[in-house]
Amino acid sequence: xxxxxxxxxELTLSKIEKLLKIIEGxxxxxxxxxxxxxxxxxxxxxxxxNYFNHPNLKVCFDICxxxxxxxxxxxxxxxxxxxxxxxxxxxxxxxQVHFSYTANNxxxxxxxxxxxxxxxxxxLEKDLKILHDYNMTNCNYITEVSEKNYLLRxxxxxxxxxxxxxxx
Numbered sequence: 001x002x003x004x005x006x007x008x009x010e011l012t013l014s015k016i017e018k019l020l021k022i023i024e025g026x027x028x029x030x031x032x033x034x035x036x037x038x039x040x041x042x043x044x045x046x047x048x049x050n051y052f053n054h055p056n057l058k059v060c061f062d063i064c065x066x067x068x069x070x071x072x073x074x075x076x077x078x079x080x081x082x083x084x085x086x087x088x089x090x091x092x093x094x095x096q097v098h099f100s101y102t103a104n105n106x107x108x109x110x111x112x113x114x115x116x117x118x119x120x121x122x123x124l125e126k127d128l129k130i131l132h133d134y135n136m137t138n139c140n141y142i143t144e145v146s147e148k149n150y151l152l153r154x155x156x157x158x159x160x161x162x163x164x165x166x167x168x
Contacts, residue, residue, distance in 0.1 A: 046085070057093075058093050061094050063130065091135030117145045
């Protein structure tokens with residue numbers, strides 16, 4: 001079964017509306033993350049954020065999931081982004097970005113290709129350009145990389161160093 005915006009209207013929007021009433025006026029934000037399992041050409045969570053247009057409802061955009069969707073559709077990520085992302089919504093509703101790499105034109109079949117450290121600064125800069133082109137620069141970037149060793153977090157440190165270098 002495909003999950004789309006119309007299905008959300010039926011299944012979840014009333015629940016989100018109740019949650020928003022509970023936190024009205026509070027310093028609490030509900031974040032909706034774009035998932036690669038949604039099969040619409042537009043980003044459903046941005047459609048939901050726009051539907052409510054509520055200050056306590058924002059989006060956590062996962063760049064890895066954008067790549068996964070493009071790969072599932074066998075499209076170049078830049079071409080897919082044109083169909084999937086609305087720059088106005090991205091600017092208005094993006095609170096944070098989960099930032100990581102997707103390898104081997106995959107990210108969804110072989111889990112070792114999903115949410116990993118960028119292999120080099122050039123690949124990292126390509127993802128930063130997508131975020132820039134879709135107005136996702138005035139938000140928090142959260143490096144979300146899988147690790148071989150979560151105690152040392154060597155890949156996350158590497159990702160942060162490259163990200164800091166590229167942003168300067």
